[in-house]
Amino acid sequence: MARLVLPSKTLAFSRKSLLGLISPAPLQINYFQKISKSSVRYRHFLSSKVILRKNCCAFYSSVPAVKKTSRNLICSVATEDLAKQVEEPKMAMPTEIFLKDYKKPDYYFDTVDLKFLLGEEKTIVSSKIAVFPRTEGSAPPLVLDGLDMILVSVKINGKALKEEDYHVDARHLIIRSPPTGKYDLEIVTEIFPQKNTSLEGLYKSSGNFCTQCEAEGFRKITYYQDRPDIMAKYTVHIEGDKSLYPVLLSNGNLVEEGDLEGGKHYAIWEDPFKKPCYLFALVAGQLQSRDDIFTTRSGRRVSLRIWTPADDVPKTAHAMYSLKAAMEWDEDVFGLEYDLDLFNIVAVPDFNMGAMENKSLNIFNSKLVLASPETASDADYAAILGVIGHEYFHNWTGNRVTCRDWFQLSLKEGLTVFRDQEFSSDMGSRTVKRIGDVSKLRNYQFPQDAGPMAHPVRPHSYIKMDNFYTGKLLYF
Numbered sequence: 001m002a003r004l005v006l007p008s009k010t011l012a013f014s015r016k017s018l019l020g021l022i023s024p025a026p027l028q029i030n031y032f033q034k035i036s037k038s039s040v041r042y043r044h045f046l047s048s049k050v051i052l053r054k055n056c057c058a059f060y061s062s063v064p065a066v067k068k069t070s071r072n073l074i075c076s077v078a079t080e081d082l083a084k085q086v087e088e089p090k091m092a093m094p095t096e097i098f099l100k101d102y103k104k105p106d107y108y109f110d111t112v113d114l115k116f117l118l119g120e121e122k123t124i125v126s127s128k129i130a131v132f133p134r135t136e137g138s139a140p141p142l143v144l145d146g147l148d149m150i151l152v153s154v155k156i157n158g159k160a161l162k163e164e165d166y167h168v169d170a171r172h173l174i175i176r177s178p179p180t181g182k183y184d185l186e187i188v189t190e191i192f193p194q195k196n197t198s199l200e201g202l203y204k205s206s207g208n209f210c211t212q213c214e215a216e217g218f219r220k221i222t223y224y225q226d227r228p229d230i231m232a233k234y235t236v237h238i239e240g241d242k243s244l245y246p247v248l249l250s251n252g253n254l255v256e257e258g259d260l261e262g263g264k265h266y267a268i269w270e271d272p273f274k275k276p277c278y279l280f281a282l283v284a285g286q287l288q289s290r291d292d293i294f295t296t297r298s299g300r301r302v303s304l305r306i307w308t309p310a311d312d313v314p315k316t317a318h319a320m321y322s323l324k325a326a327m328e329w330d331e332d333v334f335g336l337e338y339d340l341d342l343f344n345i346v347a348v349p350d351f352n353m354g355a356m357e358n359k360s361l362n363i364f365n366s367k368l369v370l371a372s373p374e375t376a377s378d379a380d381y382a383a384i385l386g387v388i389g390h391e392y393f394h395n396w397t398g399n400r401v402t403c404r405d406w407f408q409l410s411l412k413e414g415l416t417v418f419r420d421q422e423f424s425s426d427m428g429s430r431t432v433k434r435i436g437d438v439s440k441l442r443n444y445q446f447p448q449d450a451g452p453m454a455h456p457v458r459p460h461s462y463i464k465m466d467n468f469y470t471g472k473l474l475y476f
């Protein structure tokens with residue numbers, strides 16, 4: 001995950017000092033296309049290139065964060081003007097979560113079928129979850145997280161629950177006495193992406209629907225056990241107006257699409273791999289793509305698409321090069337091959353998290369993807385290479401092998417940062433890359449560790465996990 005794009009001018013290692021060291025962009029791309037499959041040959045390649053990552057890792061540490069003990073954090077992400085049913089409850093006090101209190105969930109989810117009816121006033125979300133208990137025969141209450149939504153209906157095995165069968169408040173839906181054994185849980189909710197200014201969960205900005213679910217945004221989409229150790233296979237059905245939202249994207253492979261009455265259309269996406277809900281993604285809007293093909297070492301042809309507003313498509317050539325280079329490098333150096341038929345990247349200007357590694361649907365802020373030879377510096381090209389690689393490498397370190405809980409955030413981020421640093425080192429100058437990373441370490445992490453924002457790599461507790469997305473955990 002990458003967050004909050006900041007200009008690189010704040011780096012001690014000024015980009016101005018790099019001018020003249022690196023070849024012009026078109027030439028750079030031609031160089032890149034000659035990459036050998038030998039990992040050794042990556043080293044010293046473009047030896048004069050300076051790699052300055054502009055991803056979450058590099059810059060987040062300079063963003064003001066709130067001290068972890070603050071009791072006011074929850075309020076900072078409240079949305080505005082929602083219907084009365086979803087207003088913040090008077091008694092909602094933030095809860096401190098402790099590592100020592102970790103317990104395995106009482107229930108696991110096998111499959112999740114989601115249906116989104118995208119609307120201009122509200123979006124209706126239907127979920128059908130195959131639930132099974134961790135311990136056969138036990139049936140404690142099922143506690144689901146949910147925030148800023150209206151509950152429309154709850155069914156178990158096709159039968160609507162009575163009001164006394166469940167409890168709903170502003171943060172939870174609790175099924176009081178679920179059946180023993182496996183059952184299907186169906187929930188319908190209404191959410192309001194147009195009013196979601198927290199930019200967590202599903203939100204609409206500049207005409208496009210977009211999601212951000214790490215760390216705990218999925219609970220703003222539907223009621224769910226919003227924790228990383230709940231891994232399920234997702235199928236996602238999206239319906240929306242075809243003229244307003246001609247592109248409908250989610251995780252996995254596109255298995256069906258078609259037109260509907262009333263100027264609408266639909267798409268069905270299926271992700272065959274289990275994933276935690278923080279990796280769920282949906283994008284709908286007016287986007288166009290740069291398309292390419294990558295053939296894996298086992299011969300799988302993977303369609304690559306980088307989606308942007310139409311005017312930005314010409315600026316995605318280097319991002320596409322970077323993605324293909326990352327896929328090849330991960331095969332050569334780590335033996336890791338991409339595992340689906342399609343890999344999508346979306347780059348939109350309204351994504352304020354920097355970049356996010358949603359399974360097969362990475363979402364970026366445009367600043368981390370777009371470059372044109374007329375305006376981009378060499379440092380811009382290097383930064384795009386690094387951050388495209390970082391999010392792609394998460395496909396294995398973070399996505400397929402994921403965290404048990406958020407106290408393990410540094411495992412997925414630290415390992416993936418190591419991998420993207422190796423990638424950038426192999427593609428450019430290892431020495432210069434290391435100098436740049438140490439420079440950032442000294443300029444960002446050292447001051448953080450010396451001040452009130454200091455925290456352990458693995459915190460013992462948190463109130464709002466978002467406050468731990470600092471350079472300390474993510475990038476060094």
Ligand SMILES: [Zn+2]
Binds near residue numbers: 001002390413416
């Ligand atoms: Zn990351």
